[in-house]
Amino acid sequence: MLEVLEAVDGDALQRWGQACVDRLTLRCDEINNLNVFPIPDSDTGTNLLFTMRAAMDSVTRNTGDSASAHEVAMAMSRGATTGARGNSGIILSQVMRGLAVSSADGPFTAATLRASLELAAGLVRNAVSVPVEGTIMTVLDCAAYAAGRCAEDASISEVARAAADAAAEALAATTDQLDVLRDAGVVDAGGLGLVVMLDVLVGVISGREPERTFARSEPSRDVRPTPTLASEQYEVMYLVADSDDERIAELRTRLGAIGDSVIIVGDGDGGWSVHVHCADAGAAVEAGLTAGALSRVRINCFALDAASHQVVEVTHSGIADRAILAVAEGDGAAALFESEGVIVLRCDEPISAIQLLAAIRNVAHREVLVLPNGALSAHELVAVSVAARDANHEVVLLPSSSMVQALAAIAVHDPQRIAVDDAFAMSECASATRWGSLRIADERALTLVGTCEPGDGLGLIGREVVVIEKDAEYAGTQLLDRVLGSGGELVTMLVGGNAPTELIDHLASHVAQHHPGVDVMIYPGGQLGDLVQLGVE
Known part of the structure; x- marks a missing residue:
């Protein structure tokens, strides 16, 4: 005898989510083949599958064995939103959000299932700037409407079945709602994915999934639109x-x-x-x-596929139309970079992603290699890099986290190499340069090596504090011993604007006495944050 659930708890919701992943995997190609709107890129099934996988991965990471329906739904919502693929995936994430919000008071009953579908339909309507009928949005609307019309005393099985049947009926009607679907003789791809998931829900609740067929599972090759370069x-x-x-x-x-x-x-x-x-x-x-x-x-x-068939002849000779843009703090550091022909963006005050983007766009060269030197976070740099690439600029951001790393990278720059080779050589040199900094603590703080007090000397390797000493000179020598502990032939010291002359003399003498054979290069930097930046090559 089939078991019919009266409510959907956390375990049942997880079984539904995993069953959706399994069913979308089986029908992924079928859904992809239907994909003719809004772009015939044959990826709707893939996008739905990846989004649902992200939702279930979030459940695995963030919930335990006895998680409630609300906890599972919240994890699914977070995972689907952050891992959504394509417009169908984003719409699916709002179905997950509807489940999460509606399950706050306990397991899914008939009433909460109705509420979740109605909320999801409303969220999707508000999210889409220009709603188009005959799509997954229409199918979701019809499912929510049918669920809402069920009798107050209807079981969750009856509500789920009503929603799924209405969605299937709406899906069949999509062929006549959009010209592109009518011409291809197919139903909406995203709508089919939603029907599949609602049918799976019926199966989890009632023990038996509906059996459905649709007239065509693939558009006519004669009418399938194709993207073109134009x-x-x-x-x-x-x-x-x-x-x-x-x-x-x-x-x-x-x-x-x-x-x-x-x-x-x-x-x-x-x-x-x-x-x-x-x-x-x-x-x-x-x-x-x-x-x-x-x-x-x-x-x-x-x-992309159409473009891949084009043959482009590329020639290269002489010096490339290339510039290097470096973010720098302090007059001395800026002068150092400029003396090497580098364009400088000053960061004596914190800069924004918009400022870096504007600086790149102002460069009058096609190829731009950017040395960000720790001024922005990684995700901001990725966004800037993407936004900066246009018809006028090819942009490569190099992995320099400090000005001393950037100076090392510039030393191997060769404008006669093609951009990718030049960027590789500079990146390799920057990443191979161990770097640290010496500064004075301006507040009490907890670090990996203990608590510092205002006025303490702090030695950092990269972004982590590794030395805390009352005396800044002693902190500096301890830091030097750390960064030179695994060897090195050259120490570059970029001196800050507030660094006493005797401090730098003391550090240089320490290298000469305790690390024979290591050369020291000292440059005025003028930066205010660090007394000195150290780079070891």
């Missing part, structure tokens, strides 16, 4: 944090002006997932930079 488009996705509703509304407007298929959804916890189709991927990322902190920037080119 209509080249990009799909741009990223996450936004540290923002607010007003800035997100402005972002939606800006993206709507440069592209279409704009979808912005919130995770309910201060984060947003953004999706747009546009011809200028850089402009889409730049718009995001003005809205908040970006991460997980992902760009897909719809015309």
